Amino acid sequence: MEYETIRLEITDGLAVLTFNRPDKMNALNTQMRAEIAHAVKASGQAARALVITGDGRAFCSGQDLGDRANAAEVDLERTLRDEYQPILRAMYESPIPIISAVNGAAAGAGANIALAADVVIAKESAYFMQAFAKIGLIPDAGGTYWMPRTMGFAKAMGAALFAEKITARQADDWGLIWECVADDDFDAAWRKRATYLANGPTLAFRKIREAIRASLDSSLEDQLALEARSQGECGKSRDFSEGVMSFLEKRAPNFEGR
Structure with a gap:
């Protein structure tokens, strides 16, 4: 367009x-x-x-x-x-x-x-x-x-x-x-x-947005379950691996958004 x-x-x-x-x-x-x-x-x-x-x-x-x-x-x-x-x-x-x-x-x-x-x-x-x-x-x-x-x-x-x-x-x-x-x-x-x-961890940002929004209408148990699921997904991302490596190597992370 x-x-x-x-x-x-x-x-x-x-x-x-x-x-x-x-x-x-x-x-x-x-x-x-x-x-x-x-x-x-x-x-x-x-x-x-x-x-x-x-x-x-x-x-x-x-x-x-x-x-x-x-x-x-x-x-x-x-x-x-x-x-x-x-x-x-x-x-x-x-x-x-x-x-x-x-x-x-x-x-x-x-x-x-x-x-x-x-x-x-x-x-x-x-x-x-x-x-x-x-x-x-x-x-x-x-x-x-x-x-x-x-x-x-x-x-x-x-x-x-x-x-x-x-x-x-x-x-x-x-x-x-x-x-x-x-x-x-x-x-x-x-x-x-x-x-x-x-330049940040795009998947993590998306999951943060989803979790914060859901919290307004969720019970504690539902929110804890959502956190666990979302954290599991983030933990499998390339950006999580890069974030850990950059921390250990004392350098700025180079996130790819995936």
Whole structure:
């Protein structure tokens, strides 16, 4: 697929997907949603880590309300099912770790696509906003799933009801994201984290993601069994052998991602 609303660059095992409608604050239209879903899937096959970020002053401002002539006649259930859910499933099911590098405003569905990543790193001047209630809607694109699991029930409820901006610093303090970084250090910070993931033990990273997610709904016994199975698989990998050898030889590991 040739992309018109995003850019996808893959170098040295690292894929960088950039939302590329800066004149619209990277608002999501039908074409863009299809391209994002395709690019996330393609990255999972061609790279060992993926970064999602935005061009210009916004990460993503959410749904492009001018995408259709009469917004009141849009079938929102169909739009979510056929256009947003493929993005979220592609991210959740991706075999590689995903970082959201939030460079600016992340509002509505844009905020929730950011939160669907494994790790969220935000520029200090960025913000998150569950803007849905301002137009008579509920948080979607996974917002009601991710927010209570990250920053807790009380903060999630307030964010949804009041639809106020949450600064990157607040998001960091509340546990909504992994890291808030000074604007001048932002690009170097996310690239350093992404490079680490792209050069790391890919199987172990995949099993870590699966185990942490499963823990939210598992009993202790189920989680212990999952850990044992996953550790057994990791223990048979080339990267485990390399990790042990590098430790014994006092050198940096050279992981192959298998």
